[in-house]
Amino acid sequence: MEGGIFQYEFIIKGLLGAIFASITAGLAGTYIVSRRMVFLSGGITHASFGGIGIGYFAGINPVVCAAVFSILSALGIEYLSVRQKIREDSAIGILWAFGMAIGIIFIYLTPGYTPNLMSYLFGSILTVTYGDIIALGVMSVLLILYFSIFYRTILYISYDEQFARTYSPYVNVFKYITTALIALTIVLNIRMAGVVLVISLLTIPPNIAMIFTRVYFKIVIWSVAAGFIGTAAGYAISYYAGIPVGATIIFTLVIIWIIAKAVKEVINIIRVRNK
Amino acid sequence: MSVCLLEMKSLSVSYGNNVALQDAELKVFDNDFIGVIGPNGGGKTTLLKVILGLVKPVKGKIVFDQELQGSNKIGYLPQISTGDNSFPVTVKDVILSGLMIRKGLITMMSIQDRKKAGQVIEELGLAELADSSLSELSGGQLQRVFLGRAVIGDPRLLLLDEPGNFVDTNFENDFYEKLRVLNRRMAIMMVSHDVGTISAHIKSFACVNRHLHYHPSSEITNEQLLAYGCPIQLITHGEVPHTVLRKH
Numbered sequence: 001m002e003g004g005i006f007q008y009e010f011i012i013k014g015l016l017g018a019i020f021a022s023i024t025a026g027l028a029g030t031y032i033v034s035r036r037m038v039f040l041s042g043g044i045t046h047a048s049f050g051g052i053g054i055g056y057f058a059g060i061n062p063v064v065c066a067a068v069f070s071i072l073s074a075l076g077i078e079y080l081s082v083r084q085k086i087r088e089d090s091a092i093g094i095l096w097a098f099g100m101a102i103g104i105i106f107i108y109l110t111p112g113y114t115p116n117l118m119s120y121l122f123g124s125i126l127t128v129t130y131g132d133i134i135a136l137g138v139m140s141v142l143l144i145l146y147f148s149i150f151y152r153t154i155l156y157i158s159y160d161e162q163f164a165r166t167y168s169p170y171v172n173v174f175k176y177i178t179t180a181l182i183a184l185t186i187v188l189n190i191r192m193a194g195v196v197l198v199i200s201l202l203t204i205p206p207n208i209a210m211i212f213t214r215v216y217f218k219i220v221i222w223s224v225a226a227g228f229i230g231t232a233a234g235y236a237i238s239y240y241a242g243i244p245v246g247a248t249i250i251f252t253l254v255i256i257w258i259i260a261k262a263v264k265e266v267i268n269i270i271r272v273r274n275k
Numbered sequence: 276m277s278v279c280l281l282e283m284k285s286l287s288v289s290y291g292n293n294v295a296l297q298d299a300e301l302k303v304f305d306n307d308f309i310g311v312i313g314p315n316g317g318g319k320t321t322l323l324k325v326i327l328g329l330v331k332p333v334k335g336k337i338v339f340d341q342e343l344q345g346s347n348k349i350g351y352l353p354q355i356s357t358g359d360n361s362f363p364v365t366v367k368d369v370i371l372s373g374l375m376i377r378k379g380l381i382t383m384m385s386i387q388d389r390k391k392a393g394q395v396i397e398e399l400g401l402a403e404l405a406d407s408s409l410s411e412l413s414g415g416q417l418q419r420v421f422l423g424r425a426v427i428g429d430p431r432l433l434l435l436d437e438p439g440n441f442v443d444t445n446f447e448n449d450f451y452e453k454l455r456v457l458n459r460r461m462a463i464m465m466v467s468h469d470v471g472t473i474s475a476h477i478k479s480f481a482c483v484n485r486h487l488h489y490h491p492s493s494e495i496t497n498e499q500l501l502a503y504g505c506p507i508q509l510i511t512h513g514e515v516p517h518t519v520l521r522k523h
Contacts, residue, residue: 156368156375158359160372163353163424164372165329167375168375210363214410
């Protein structure tokens with residue numbers, strides 16, 4: 001009976017987690033891949049580990065601390081690169097390691113055992129709480145609303161920022177808001193895939209989608225679908241094989257990407273032959 | 276009767292200590308087709324940017340006619356490099372983006388907008404490419420897309436920044452012919468660093484090399500060639516259409 005309840009809870013958490021992770025990662029991922037912000041997002045992710053360390057040390061929820069940390073570092077990078085006081089990739093490189101260093105120092109200073117530390121680094125379904133799932137669910141709704149209401153504004157700013165400035169004084173405001181939402185998305189997904197792997201959860205699905213389409217909203221839809229299949233299958237495999245969930249999800253997604261590439265090649269060959 | 280769309284009054288622009296434009300005076304009328312010429316770094320693009328409000332003058336001002344105020348009354352065709360052409364965006368979407376200023380922050384395109392986009396796409400010979408993404412287009416096709424984006428809002432003034440840069444030769448004549456037709460309903464200011472091949476449809480010239488010299492009609496090019504700061508000789512053979520601007 002107890003095993004049954006455990007299994008039921010696992011399936012619910014896994015399923016909801018997969019749905020919300022794929023929605024948030026699909027929307028945010030399409031944006032960062034299209035805008036070539038993958039490295040920036042990697043920097044934000046790792047910088048947020050500083051927040052996790054401080055959270056442990058101060059006895060505050062590490063996810064909340066990481067969220068604050070990542071949003072501040074994201075806005076900091078955007079601000080510095082807009083002002084062009086420092087090269088953007090250098091700023092990212094510094095922040096990336098600095099955040100990790102703060103995290104390591106504070107975790108080291110935290111007296112006693114630091115529970116679930118590994119789950120933050122590599123992701124774990126066993127430590128995901130209903131609170132985490134609800135937060136991801138709220139984030140999904142928020143992102144869907146944001147991207148559908150401001151679809152064209154975001155699309156046009158992303159495509160041609162300078163032209164957008166000729167008609168809108170709000171270009172920077174939108175960039176900051178979107179980057180903050182991306183940072184938040186990344187932090188909430190850290191619970192699923194871990195600091196080390198979460199960036200792949202955002203980048204692989206849009207790259208699978210872009211094998212088949214180059215239209216922005218179609219990329220989003222296919223990313224969410226590919227992300228869901230990869231995450232759900234990753235969960236199931238990790239559960240039955242007893243291996244870490246984050247790594248399994250990324251592995252599954254890469255396999256899907258390879259299969260998609262192969263399918264596309266086959267389609268191309270058939271097309272050429274039929275011509 | 277022609278309407279003065281904008282008037283620059285002793286306008287100066289600088290980037291840090293670098294003076295890009297000094298005491299520029301210019302009037303643009305609604306049926307003008309002005310060629311903006313001058314050496315690289317002489318302030319041609321700055322002139323367009325200050326009209327668009329992308330850079331602020333340090334001195335002087337521009338007075339806009341009512342027709343240019345408020346909504347999308349200036350169309351702008353930038354140099355190719357401003358957008359990321361591998362970004363997943365379709366031809367139709369890019370052309371529709373020319374309507375953005377009329378929209379608020381929540382931007383839905385109406386059926387009318389889409390119809391208008393359809394017309395522009397048809398007019399520019401892009402019908403088959405409407406749903407293609409930009410990464411699939413050639414330089415000349417991209418140029419047409421950007422022209423579409425600049426004119427979909429029916430601007431009163433069209434600003435072109437070195438359009439010759441990436442027009443393929445097949446399309447070049449066609450492109451200038453389209454500009455001539457557009458000139459019937461809007462004023463055009465076209466930046467070009469390529470004096471030799473500037474369009475024959477241009478009615479007047481503005482030479483920009485920190486200072487602005489306006490030549491009200493198509494006269495000669497000798498003096499304005501001196502603005503390039505190096506000896507240039509135009510060598511022609513037989514009957515080549517040419518224009519010589521008055522000395523300034």
